[in-house]
Amino acid sequence: MRFAEVAVMTKIPSAAKDLSPGETAGAGVRKERRIDALTHAVQPVAPDTPILAVGERFLHPASDAWLSLPIVEHGKPVGSISRHELMQRVYIKPFGRELHGKRPIATMMHAQPLVLASDATIESASRTIAAGIRQPIMEDFIVVDAIGNYIGAGKVLDVLGAMEARLAQHSADLETAYRTLKSSQTRLIQSEKMASLGQMVAGIAHEINTPLGYVRNNVEMTQASLQGIGDLLLAHERVVDGLLGGADEAEFEARIAHLQSQRALFDAAALEDLRALLDDTVYGVGQIAELVGNLKDFSRLDQERSERVDVRRLIDSALKIGGNLLRKKNIEVVRHFGEVPEIECSPAQINQVLLNLITNAAQAIEHADGRITLRTHTMGHYALIAVEDNGKGIPQQNLERIFEPFFTTKPIGQGTGLGLSICYQIIEQHRGRIRATSSPGMGTRFLVALPTPGHRKESTP
Amino acid sequence: MSAALATVLFVDDEERILRSLRMLFRGRYEVLMTTSGREAIEIVQSRPVHALISDQRMPEMLGVDLLRQVRVASPATMRLLLTGYADLQAIVASVNDGEIFRFIEKPWQPQQLIDTVEQAVQIARQEFALPRELAAPGAPITLAAGAKPAAKLLVLDEDGDTLRTVREVCGAQHEVLGASTVESALEALSSGGIAVVVAELAHRHDDVGGALKTLKRYSPGTLTIALSQLRDSRTLIELINQGQVYRFLPKPLSRELLRRSLQAALDHHQKLQAAPILLRRHAVEQPKFEPMSLSARLMDYWRRIRDNGRVRPNA
Numbered sequence: 218m219r220f221a222e223v224a225v226m227t228k229i230p231s232a233a234k235d236l237s238p239g240e241t242a243g244a245g246v247r248k249e250r251r252i253d254a255l256t257h258a259v260q261p262v263a264p265d266t267p268i269l270a271v272g273e274r275f276l277h278p279a280s281d282a283w284l285s286l287p288i289v290e291h292g293k294p295v296g297s298i299s300r301h302e303l304m305q306r307v308y309i310k311p312f313g314r315e316l317h318g319k320r321p322i323a324t325m326m327h328a329q330p331l332v333l334a335s336d337a338t339i340e341s342a343s344r345t346i347a348a349g350i351r352q353p354i355m356e357d358f359i360v361v362d363a364i365g366n367y368i369g370a371g372k373v374l375d376v377l378g379a380m381e382a383r384l385a386q387h388s389a390d391l392e393t394a395y396r397t398l399k400s401s402q403t404r405l406i407q408s409e410k411m412a413s414l415g416q417m418v419a420g421i422a423h424e425i426n427t428p429l430g431y432v433r434n435n436v437e438m439t440q441a442s443l444q445g446i447g448d449l450l451l452a453h454e455r456v457v458d459g460l461l462g463g464a465d466e467a468e469f470e471a472r473i474a475h476l477q478s479q480r481a482l483f484d485a486a487a488l489e490d491l492r493a494l495l496d497d498t499v500y501g502v503g504q505i506a507e508l509v510g511n512l513k514d515f516s517r518l519d520q521e522r523s524e525r526v527d528v529r530r531l532i533d534s535a536l537k538i539g540g541n542l543l544r545k546k547n548i549e550v551v552r553h554f555g556e557v558p559e560i561e562c563s564p565a566q567i568n569q570v571l572l573n574l575i576t577n578a579a580q581a582i583e584h585a586d587g588r589i590t591l592r593t594h595t596m597g598h599y600a601l602i603a604v605e606d607n608g609k610g611i612p613q614q615n616l617e618r619i620f621e622p623f624f625t626t627k628p629i630g631q632g633t634g635l636g637l638s639i640c641y642q643i644i645e646q647h648r649g650r651i652r653a654t655s656s657p658g659m660g661t662r663f664l665v666a667l668p669t670p671g672h673r674k675e676s677t678p
Numbered sequence: 679m680s681a682a683l684a685t686v687l688f689v690d691d692e693e694r695i696l697r698s699l700r701m702l703f704r705g706r707y708e709v710l711m712t713t714s715g716r717e718a719i720e721i722v723q724s725r726p727v728h729a730l731i732s733d734q735r736m737p738e739m740l741g742v743d744l745l746r747q748v749r750v751a752s753p754a755t756m757r758l759l760l761t762g763y764a765d766l767q768a769i770v771a772s773v774n775d776g777e778i779f780r781f782i783e784k785p786w787q788p789q790q791l792i793d794t795v796e797q798a799v800q801i802a803r804q805e806f807a808l809p810r811e812l813a814a815p816g817a818p819i820t821l822a823a824g825a826k827p828a829a830k831l832l833v834l835d836e837d838g839d840t841l842r843t844v845r846e847v848c849g850a851q852h853e854v855l856g857a858s859t860v861e862s863a864l865e866a867l868s869s870g871g872i873a874v875v876v877a878e879l880a881h882r883h884d885d886v887g888g889a890l891k892t893l894k895r896y897s898p899g900t901l902t903i904a905l906s907q908l909r910d911s912r913t914l915i916e917l918i919n920q921g922q923v924y925r926f927l928p929k930p931l932s933r934e935l936l937r938r939s940l941q942a943a944l945d946h947h948q949k950l951q952a953a954p955i956l957l958r959r960h961a962v963e964q965p966k967f968e969p970m971s972l973s974a975r976l977m978d979y980w981r982r983i984r985d986n987g988r989v990r991p992n993a
Contacts, residue, residue: 297735423735426762430784431698438701490701491794547737 229321247337250379252371253335254343256360259370261289264323268307271322273299280394282372285356288326289367294359298328301355327351331358335368339379344564346373420541424508435494435501442491449483452476511537518556525559528567531590535571542579548587555594557601558669562647567667570640570651574604574663577636581608581661599649599666610657621655683708684799687743689718690760695784699731702788707799715739722752723864725797728802730797731782734761734768737766742768753804754957756798758782760791766911781918794963801958802959808953808971828852828914829944830871831959832884833981834863835878840905840931844876845986847937852944860884860980864979867893872900873947874940879906879913879930887913891921893960899924901943905929907963922960 262271266288274280285299306325307313317325331349333342346358350373358376360368456476459469511534536543536550541549578589592603611619618624620641644651650667655661689697689709703709710727712718715738721727730748734741745757759772762784774776779801780794786832817865830853831843843857848854855872857863858879866872875893879886890902901924904917917923924946925939950956 274941419761423761423763425696426784427733430760430786431692431694433785434698434702434788438698487701487704494698495699497697524798527926541735544737545735 228676229240236326250339250383251335251378252333252337252339253368254371255371255375255379256335257371259283259287260288261294261367262289262322264295264326265321267319268303268322268325269318272303274306275303283370284354284372284513284592285327285330285355285360285370287330287367288322292366293366294330294332294361294367296323296328297330297356297359298322298326299355299485300675302327302461327356331356331373333358333360333371335360337384339376343376343380346376368673410608414672421508421512421538424541425505428504432498432501432505434497435491439495439498442487445483446488451477452479502567508537512559512604523561523651525561525670526564526567527559528557528602529593531564532571532593532602535568535575536591538568539572541580542576543589546582546587547585548589549588549646551588553590553592555592557595558602559592560667561670562667563643566643567647570643570665571602571604572593572659573636573640574665578604578606578661578663579609581606583609595669596666598669600669600670602665602667603662604665605660605662610659611653611661612657616653616655620651659660682730682922683805685710686729686731686781686795686799686880686978687711687718687721688760689713689715689729689730689736689740689741691733693696695733695745696809702792703795706792706796709806715741716840717725718744719751722748722755726806727752727755727758728806729756729758729798730761731758731795731990734764734772739770742771742776745772745778747774747974749777754802754808756802757792758798760784763790764911766914768911768927769914769918770910770926773923777924778918780963781915783915791953797961804955804958808955829873829947830855830870831874831940832857832863832866833876834858834860835876835880835905836846837878840878843931843933843936844940848940848944849932860886860889861979863889864976864983866902868979868982868986874901874903874924876903876905876940879904879908879917887917887921890917890923892980894920894922894960894962897986898957898962899954901947903927903939903943905931910959922962 236637249462262274269555271286274286280286284301285297287294288296302325307317310316329349331346337345342358350356350386357370359370362368401553452472452475456469458464460471460576464472498551506508532552533556533564574592575589579587582589587605588607590603590605592601592605594601615624615626619637621638626640641651644667651668652664654664681957684707686703686707686709688696688709690696690711691701691713693713696713700711707728710721712721713736715732715736718730718732720728725773731747732744741759741761746761748755748757756779757778758775758780759778760782764772764781764839769781772781780797782791782794790895799876828851831844831848832855833844834857834859835841838856841854854864857866863875863877867875875890877886877890886903888906893900893902902921903925904921905927906913907929914923914926917926924943927935927939
């Protein structure tokens with residue numbers, strides 16, 4: 218090979234099949250960018266090429282873009298020679314050309330050139346380059362096939378460019394993934410809300426329809442009874458009118474007879490019962506009003522507005538809403554409410570947390586002597602709420618994971634595994650803490666600590 | 679008919695409901711009431727109770743569990759649920775285990791409740807007069823001493839798997855016909871002699887639920903087993919009250935459940951043949967809306983089904 222021959226500088230389309238037939242064919246073209254895409258078929262230099270001839274090669278316009286030239290023997294790269302080195306050691310040294318010019322390039326080459334496999338990914342190539350490159354950068358890299366045969370050469374800067382493109386792609390992918398995740402998280406939280414809402418609605422429908430049942434019945438019976446009372450009253454009036462001289466003898470007798478028949482029809486005992494039923498009715502309407510009032514706190518689940526509230530009121534409200542489940546399982550509710558200052562919070566969200574904890578507690582109880590104890594007290598700058606059950610408890614290995622999203626021990630379809638993780642989020646957002654302790658077989662206690670207003674202000678300047 | 683008042687028993691954990699109902703029914707029946715399911719069972723065991731009206735959600739015992747136990751303890755007692763809310767599972771159980779007569783939702787309409795209870799009481803009065811072995815569920819049919827006669831069954835489902843499964847389960851002893859549309863089902867029914875209809879409620883074009891309800895009105899002796907993937911409690915409650923569906927089986931079909939349901943339906947059908955008076959138990963409520971107008975051909979099928987379904991003494 219003559220050094221004056223022109224180096225081939227065409228960019229190799231994908232794998233350099235034509236230079237090393239069959240060697241890299243297996244790799245095919247993948248979506249992921251690999252080093253073969255950056256490979257150029259550079260005519261290599263033989264190790265016995267005289268140094269001056271290599272110098273000529275560098276002067277050729279085709280070599281303009283290259284910092285170094287590969288040196289290949291029997292198809293394998295053995296070294297590289299950089300333009301910089303040749304300049305330093307031969308051309309600018311006095312008598313450099315005369316001293317070294319005729320020697321083979323092998324005497325001056327760098328014997329540990331950067332060698333990359335053609336199927337290396339951009340990432341792994343950039344790692345190899347970072348580990349092996351000499352500073353300052355004065356060489357290009359050599360590309361070989363799977364068995365180490367020379368294919369071509371590539372530029373470090375191209376790898377950097379490709380790397381940058383990849384990073385840009387990555388960050389775009391991350392951005393998309395982040396957005397998808399965020400929207401699916403919102404959807405999941407919403408569906409968790411809907412799931413607990415569904416259970417709640419079932420319970421509340423029953424809670425409301427029961428008083429509504431007797432209220433309606435009682436009112437309709439009262440209506441019918443009023444008709445009877447009206448008839449009786451009318452009969453009385455007509456008799457009184459008769460007495461005052463509004464009717465002759467026969468007419469008066471008829472009115473008396475009518476009054477007597479009306480009195481016989483009238484059931485005085487029923488009227489007495491009706492009075493009791495109306496008391497029930499008033500009670501029932503009160504029950505419904507209370508339920509609807511509690512429901513209002515829960516209806517605006519997304520409301521972020523903060524209010525000053527007494528946590529004890531929130532607990533009572535959550536107990537009302539969750540009451541159906543508690544009654545269904547015949548669970549005794551014990552309240553030990555110590556003094557707590559009002560806290561600033563989103564009542565709907567704290568309600569959601571409390572309802573979740575109470576519902577979980579009820580679900581953990583699988584025996585007939587269920588008891589849920591609710592405590593409040595103040596500790597330092599926190600209002601503490603404890604929800605305690607005497608249910609089956611949570612094994613230690615699960616206890617560590619209960620606040621993880623999607624962690625659930627309930628059968629598929631009965632829980633999204635998001636309830637407690639949402640509780641956790643809500644309490645975190647309120648700058649509070651939530652913890653659980655449990656002894657399997659004995660019960661579980663959830664402790665919620667919410668900062669009292671003064672403290673909250675300090676931590677959020 | 680005896681002059682003594684019939685007995686109705688109300689069970690609800692809310693005493694105010696009981697007080698209110700007692701007032702509504704005072705003078706009409708001897709009204710018994712309790713807040714305890716256990717006590718209710720003791721009452722039906724100790725004396726004739728014509729109708730039992732129970733709540734579903736009660737702390738001590740669920741309404742459907744009470745219905746199931748009363749069905750065994752006193753099969754002639756008509757069983758009704760009066761409830762503010764029942765999950766689908768409870769409704770299905772009230773059909774399959776409780777063989778419920780009516781499913782009534784709170785708040786109830788007083789006059790409608792009075793009419794429904796009266797209807798139940800009338801039916802029960804006649805049944806209490808029957809020999810016990812006829813009324814008892816699952817009692818051996820003494821009338822057919824030898825092998826049970828083969829019966830005709832009809833499967834209505836667009837999916838051929840159901841017909842195959844029914845044939846596998848009871849095709850050896852009984853004749854099983856298949857239909858994929860309501861019209862072809864009616865054609866088969868109009869030729870008479872079909873004991874049990876197994877029907878998938880979901881259909882691409884036809885209102886199968888509506889057809890089952892009409893069928894019950896015209897041919898109360900034909901027992902229906904409804905299949906569905908649907909989880910719609912409203913549909914099911916209507917199928918109870920207006921269609922007296924005999925069993926409800928969720929899809930995918932459990933072969934064992936299907937086998938037991940078919941067995942129960944065929945046994946019950948035989949009992950109905952022997953004592954047509956029991957058919958009254960299958961009386962249905964009029965639907966609130968009549969199904970859409972029918973073609974002349976369909977009308978003709980229905981007429982023939984109605985004529986076949988008429989109670990014939992000693993058929």
